[in-house]
Amino acid sequence: MxxxxxxxxxxxxxxxxxxxxxxxxxxxxxxxxxxxxxxxxxxxxxxxxxxxxxxxxxxxxxxxxxxxxxxxxxxxxxxxxxxxxxxxxxxxxxxxxxxxxxxxxxxxxxxxxxxxxxxxxxxxxxxxxxxxxxxxxxxxxxxxxxxxxxxxxxxxxxxxxxxxGAYYEGGLAPVKIYVETKYVRATPGGTGFAKTGGNYAASLKAQDVAAEEGYSQVLWLDGVHRKYVEEVGAMNVFFVLGDEIVTPELDGSILSGITRKSAVEILRSWGYKVSERALDIQELVDAYHAGTLKEAFGTGTAAVISPIGELKYNDLVMEINHNEIGEISQRLYDELTGIQWGKVEDRFNWIVKVK
Amino acid sequence: MxxxxxxxxxxxxxxxxxxxxxxxxxxxxxxxxxxxxxxxxxxxxxxxxxxxxxxxxxxxxxxxxxxxxxxxxxxxxxxxxxxxxxxxxxxxxxxxxxxxxxxxxxxxxxxxxxxxxxxxxxxxxxxxxxxxxxxxxxxxxxxxxxxxxxxxxxxxxxxxxxxxGAYYEGGLAPVKIYVETKYVRATPGGTGFAKTGGNYAASLKAQDVAAEEGYSQVLWLDGVHRKYVEEVGAMNVFFVLGDEIVTPELDGSILSGITRKSAVEILRSWGYKVSERALDIQELVDAYHAGTLKEAFGTGTAAVISPIGELKYNDLVMEINHNEIGEISQRLYDELTGIQWGKVEDRFNWIVKVK
The missing domain is CATH 3.30.470.10 (Aminotransferase class 4, branched-chain amino acid transferase, N-terminal domain)
Incomplete structure (x- = not known):
């Protein structure tokens, strides 16, 4: 053409x-x-x-x-x-x-x-x-x-x-996340994996409610069982549980993020154990109480890496890594942005030059 | 203003x-x-x-x-x-x-x-x-x-x-409906009850598949259990089961149709037993085999009443009322269109005159 x-x-x-x-x-x-x-x-x-x-x-x-x-x-x-x-x-x-x-x-x-x-x-x-x-x-x-x-x-x-502009004007900073239990973003058989307007319109109400309570994004649970972790706001989400890094599997209701995919590849190249699997919110609560919920972060094109410092689930407020940026979050952010802005070697051949 | x-x-x-x-x-x-x-x-x-x-x-x-x-x-x-x-x-x-x-x-x-x-x-x-x-x-x-x-x-x-133009150029006619088991239109906690674009975009794929198989609309099942009847195409749906007329209850994922509401009110005024309740697709299959699935029809602004002559669920093809317009469907159609076009008394005070 x-x-x-x-x-x-x-x-x-x-x-x-x-x-x-x-x-x-x-x-x-x-x-x-x-x-x-x-x-x-x-x-x-x-x-x-x-x-x-x-x-x-x-x-x-x-x-x-x-x-x-x-x-x-x-x-x-x-x-x-x-x-x-x-x-x-x-x-x-x-x-x-x-x-x-x-x-x-x-x-x-x-x-x-x-x-x-x-x-x-x-x-x-x-x-x-x-x-x-x-x-x-x-x-x-x-x-x-x-x-x-x-x-x-x-x-x-x-x-x-x-x-x-730069997403983090004052450098990388942790965000507070509200676990959404009333509204649903997407369901298997629906359009959750597609970047289509309806998914975003459906998510606005929950975002507004979370914002009123002082939270910057919501953590979406699945629409069938209302317990499996899906996405955080318009980002994919990762949790460091002991020595395992877990991100929800792509089940049709989750967006197949390119930053998500890149993060998984980088983390594995560093020798971390990364699991793409179903993640029950109760498993996060148990890990929090056991002291093994070490880090949490969102991944997306806008923020690249968004460390999660606090997670509110019903009445339980879980502070993660003392509300500070975790070691893995920071390292991943530096690596991804380094590749993007040309400060780190493009060892995966991800970069396409414009001219 | x-x-x-x-x-x-x-x-x-x-x-x-x-x-x-x-x-x-x-x-x-x-x-x-x-x-x-x-x-x-x-x-x-x-x-x-x-x-x-x-x-x-x-x-x-x-x-x-x-x-x-x-x-x-x-x-x-x-x-x-x-x-x-x-x-x-x-x-x-x-x-x-x-x-x-x-x-x-x-x-x-x-x-x-x-x-x-x-x-x-x-x-x-x-x-x-x-x-x-x-x-x-x-x-x-x-x-x-x-x-x-x-x-x-x-x-x-x-x-x-x-x-x-008139919806039925050749008069009221029964349609063939395909029970959708793969795609989901809406889920409780989502936007199913709202007339918003995303619900319609989400429904196109299933409509296309049904059309390829010779069916004019799909019957949607709920997104959680994948067994409760929700809507038919962009219409609400009614089934005559023995001497009970059943339409799915408004659970948040179904549009609160104005023709639906009017049909319920008219049918009750005629002395019919109308139940707004959960309706398992298996109950329809059982009623079909028992001979008590007498009529089925959709309700909506466009078609007013759309009689269902055939319902395909997986491999089972259920012919309803010999693929002919049922007595209740016809009577309801005549009453509703009669009120709308001024041929029947507006006994519920539903009409608003423009001038």
């Missing part, structure tokens, strides 16, 4: 202070757009100036939730090189999300090349300060003008990009 | 043949729009010409599924009167959907008045042929331009309207 390019004639001013970048409010000069219909399949791929899109109020994505997204980052090294972290994994997962909610699949290799071209054009938007990055948001939406509750017959695939 | 009105200067041509109206493709001349932000709450309510909306590609509704909708109809009687069926129930339910996914609630009485005004302005778009109607779609979407995964700080509430 050909990739058409239309450059902006009105470049925007870039953010003056990279230390004051927040997340997801500023957008670069260009975006990628591609359309799908039954006659042409995916077609008309182009890079155009970032601009609002004109949408029918009857567009299916506004009613029936056919929307899928991904999140990744471009990092600038000290030498000025721009690089991506395992982007193939994002496009592969995006196609799996597409499949679950009946959006046609796309050519992953073509999209990676289109993304590299888009970043090349907007290269000056990749911030220079260590810890900052260019956040990349590919997403697909159903755009047929129809109120029939069926799969859309038209789609748009877009990539927009946003320079983003 | 003031309701501003801007009439179109370019009225569209109305559909020439009311017998060829399909569903949800043609829209009237006007729509209702209202905005929400933290400073003003719901504000700037207006009726304006139907037109595409300009939307940031970073609008939250395109990523995180914060979208809620309702569906109702305006009916034209033989004498030309235009009427709504229990519209207060739709706006009440819409606010419950809002609450579940953290969208601010709205003033239901104001919205009903605004809707009546909108229909009055587009009154000529309400079709005249018996069985046709003006489909009404109120919906709310998060519109903040931000990639942060939190509740939107801006929303739009819209009402669009579409003249729609």
């Amino acid at each position: 050909e990739l058409k390019i239309e450059l902006t004639r009105q470049p925007k001013e870039k953010p003056a202070d990279e230390n004051k970048l927040s997340f997801g409010h500023i957008f670069t000069d260009h975006m990628f757009v591609m359309d799908w219909d039954k006659e042409h399949g995916w077609h008309d791929a182009k890079i155009v100036p970032f601009a609002p899109i004109l949408m029918s109020p009857a567009a299916t994505c506004l009613h029936y939730g056919q929307e899928v997204f991904e999140g990744m980052k471009a990092y600038r090294t000290e030498s000025g090189e721009i690089r991506l972290f395992r982007p193939q994994e994002n496009f592969r997962r995006m196609n799996e999300s597409h499949d679950r909610i009946c959006i046609p699949k796309f050519d992953e290799a073509f999209l990676l090349e289109a993304l590299k071209k888009l970043i090349e054009i907007d290269a000056d938007w990749v911030p220079h300060t260590y810890g900052t990055s260019l956040y990349i948001r590919p997403f697909t939406i159903g755009t047929e003008e129809s109120l029939g509750a069926h799969s859309s017959t038209k789609y748009k695939f877009l990539i927009i990009m946003s320079p983003s | 003031e309701l501003k009105i801007e009439l179109t200067r370019q009225p569209k041509e109305k559909p020439a043949d009311e017998n060829k109206l399909s569903f949800g493709h043609i829209f009237t001349d006007h729509m209702f729009v209202m905005d929400w932000d933290k400073e003003h709450g719901w504000h700037d309510a207006k009726i304006v010409p139907f037109a595409p909306i300009l939307m940031s590609p970073a609008a939250t509704c395109l990523h995180y599924g914060q979208e809620v909708f309702e569906g109702m109809k305006a009916y034209r009687t033989e004498s030309g009167e235009i009427r709504l069926f229990r519209p207060q129930e739709n706006f009440r339910r819409m606010n419950e959907s809002h609450d579940r996914i953290c969208i601010p609630k709205f003033d239901e009485a104001f919205l009903l008045e605004a809707l009546k005004k909108l229909i009055e302005i587009d009154a000529d778009w309400v079709p005249h042929t018996y069985g046709t109607s003006l489909y009404i779609r109120p919906f709310t979407i998060g519109t903040e331009e931000s990639l942060g995964a939190h509740s939107s700080t801006k929303y739009k509430f819209l009402i669009i309207m579409s003249p729609s």
